[in-house]
Each structure stands twice: as C-alpha cells, then as structure tokens.
Amino acid sequence: MRSIQGRKILVVICVLGAVSGFSLADVYYSPEQLFNNRMSSLQTTILKHLDERLDSFERRIERKLGQQLTAMQRATDNKWLEIDDKILVLKGVIQQNSGAYFSSCRYVPSEFSNVFMIRPSGVNTQPFMAYCEQNYLGGGWIVIHKRFDGSVDFNRNWAEYRDGFGELDGEHWMGLEKIHRITRTGQYELLVVLKDFDGDSKMALYDGFKVDDGGAKFKLFLERFVHGNLGDSLDVSKGARFSTYDQDNDQNPDGSCAQYYTSGWWFKNCMNANLNGPYRQHDKDNKTMNWFAFHNNLQGLKEASMMIREKVTVV
Numbered sequence: 348m349r350s351i352q353g354r355k356i357l358v359v360i361c362v363l364g365a366v367s368g369f370s371l372a373d374v375y376y377s378p379e380q381l382f383n384n385r386m387s388s389l390q391t392t393i394l395k396h397l398d399e400r401l402d403s404f405e406r407r408i409e410r411k412l413g414q415q416l417t418a419m420q421r422a423t424d425n426k427w428l429e430i431d432d433k434i435l436v437l438k439g440v441i442q443q444n445s446g447a448y449f450s451s452c453r454y455v456p457s458e459f460s461n462v463f464m465i466r467p468s469g470v471n472t473q474p475f476m477a478y479c480e481q482n483y484l485g486g487g488w489i490v491i492h493k494r495f496d497g498s499v500d501f502n503r504n505w506a507e508y509r510d511g512f513g514e515l516d517g518e519h520w521m522g523l524e525k526i527h528r529i530t531r532t533g534q535y536e537l538l539v540v541l542k543d544f545d546g547d548s549k550m551a552l553y554d555g556f557k558v559d560d561g562g563a564k565f566k567l568f569l570e571r572f573v574h575g576n577l578g579d580s581l582d583v584s585k586g587a588r589f590s591t592y593d594q595d596n597d598q599n600p601d602g603s604c605a606q607y608y609t610s611g612w613w614f615k616n617c618m619n620a621n622l623n624g625p626y627r628q629h630d631k632d633n634k635t636m637n638w639f640a641f642h643n644n645l646q647g648l649k650e651a652s653m654m655i656r657e658k659v660t661v662v
C-alpha cells in the first residue's frame with residue numbers, strides 16, 4: 348500500500364517537473380556558484396600542470412646536479428693526484444733541507460726529474476746537490492752536463508771545469524772532481540741525449556764510464572757503446588785527458604784543441620764530438636756543440652745532456 352502511494356507521489360513530481368521544466372537530474376546553481384565551480388576546476392587543472400612541470404623540473408635539476416657532481420668528483424680526484432705528486436717532490440726537498448740525502452739518483456723516491464741531495468758511497472765524499480733525470484731508460488740518472496739554450500758560457504778554465512759551473516736546474520757542468528768521486532765508487536753507465544734544431548732527438552748508451560782524478564788530468568775511461576740511435580762519436584775520446592784553454596793535455600803536438608775549439612773537453616787530436624763547444628747552429632770551423640754521427644758533420648746541436656747511473660748487478 349505504501350509503495351503504491353510512493354509511486355504515485357513520484358509520478359506526480361515527474362509530471363510537475365515536466366510541466367515546469369524542473370528535473371530530478373538538474374540541480375540549480377547560482378551564477379556565483381557556477382563561477383566558483385569553474386574557478387575550482389581551473390585551479391585543479393593549473394595545479395596539476397604545475398605539479399607535472401615541477402616534477403619534470405626536479406628531474407632535470409637532479410640529472411644536471413648528478414652530471415655536475417660527477418664532473419666535480421673527477422676534478423677533485425685529479426686535484427688529489429696532483430697534490431700527491433707534489434707531496435712526493437716536497438718530501439724530497441724536506442729530506443734535503445733536513446740534512447737527509449740519497450745514495451744516488453737511482454734511490455730518489457720521485458718519478459719527477461729534480462734537484463736532490465746525493466752522497467755516493469765512496470770514502471770522503473761529502474753530500475752534494477745533483478739534478479736527477481727520471482725520463483730516460485727507467486730514470487735514476489745523475490746529470491753531469493746539460494745545455495739547451497746557450498745561456499751559459501762553456502769556454503771556461505781548468506779550475507772551473509774541475510769545480511763545475513752553471514745552475515743545476517739550468518745549463519750546467521757538474522765538475523770533473525765530483526764526476527771522478529762518483530764514478531770511482533762503482534760501475535757507471537753513461538747516457539748521452541741530444542736534440543738537433545729540427546727537434547729530432549737521439550741517444551747513445553755506454554756500459555762503462557769513469558773519470559780519473561785530477562793528477563791523471565781527469566782521463567776518460569769509456570766502455571762499449573751498447574744502445575741508441577746515435578752513432579758512437581765518443582770513441583775517439585776514449586783514454587783522452589781533459590784539456591782547457593789554460594791546460595793543454597791533448598795529443599795535438601802543434602797546438603791546443605781546447606783553445607782552437609774554445610771549450611774544455613777530452614781532446615786527442617782533436618775529436619769527433621764536443622758537447623762543450625760554442626752554442627751555435629752553424630760554424631765553418633766546426634766550433635759548435637756537436638756529435639759527428641748525428642748528421643755526419645760537426646755542425647751545432649740544440650740540446651745536449653750527459654748523465655750517469657750506477658749499474659746494479661742482479662743476483
């Protein structure tokens with residue numbers, strides 16, 4: 348009964364609704380409400396877009412930061428490596444300043460060439476500074492002669508060749524007395540590295556090198572030429588005594604090779620190589636820093652260095 352009545356009421360409402368244009372599905376909104384609804388919907392859409400934008404922005408920032416962090420990490424790693432290297436060199440310098448020294452360049456704990464205090468194992472040999480070259484054939488070389496720009500005059504007298512001249516980190520000659528004291532302590536090999544004005548570099552390795560004392564006029568003992576793309580131009584100087592313009596110990600009976608070539612060297616009558624000759628590229632009288640086998644002439648070379656290293660017997 349109740350349900351029949353309910354249905355009747357519903358039918359009446361529907362009919363009234365149809366007549367008046369009112370429907371159950373329709374809800375009346377005021378313009379203000381409509382406006383508010385629209386605004387709310389717009390707000391939701393904008394917020395959604397903003398959210399998406401922010402997400403994407405955040406991802407981009409994270410990616411960028413990640414890349415930058417990786418780059419910074421890499422740069423930091425490199426910096427630490429550089430610092431490590433510098434610490435190694437500084438350690439060497441500190442050891443020098445604290446009176447510590449190495450028995451030779453072979454035992455210097457640095458992979459970089461530099462000036463170090465060394466003391467060869469011979470009797471009565473005081474420690475002294477030497478330039479240690481680490482770039483050739485495994486390193487550990489004591490540089491006894493170096494020229495590369497002609498800034499140091501090599502036409503010196505006997506005392507200067509005996510005691511040495513120039514700066515260790517520049518052009519220099521170690522001095523015959525020191526070379527003698529080092530080489531008398533054991534078996535030393537000699538490495539000669541040369542460069543011409545075209546930039547070509549060549550080397551020569553001898554498996555034995557020794558210089559006698561001042562009483563014997565710093566006579567040169569040289570063993571076999573064993574390695575290198577330079578020909579052997581020092582062969583002529585084997586067994587030669589050292590000469591300077593004020594001490595003629597050569598085998599030229601008619602004059603002084605040192606005076607003629609304006610340099611000290613192991614002259615006989617006279618030479619096939621003179622690494623102490625005047626620094627110039629060309630000279631018609633061969634008064635240059637030269638090594639015959641480089642270009643089969645005695646014209647000037649651009650760079651030259653002589654270095655020695657004690658031989659180690661592997662048991």
Ligand SMILES: [Ca+2]
Pocket residue numbers: 595596597598599600601602603604
């Ligand atoms: Ca002479």
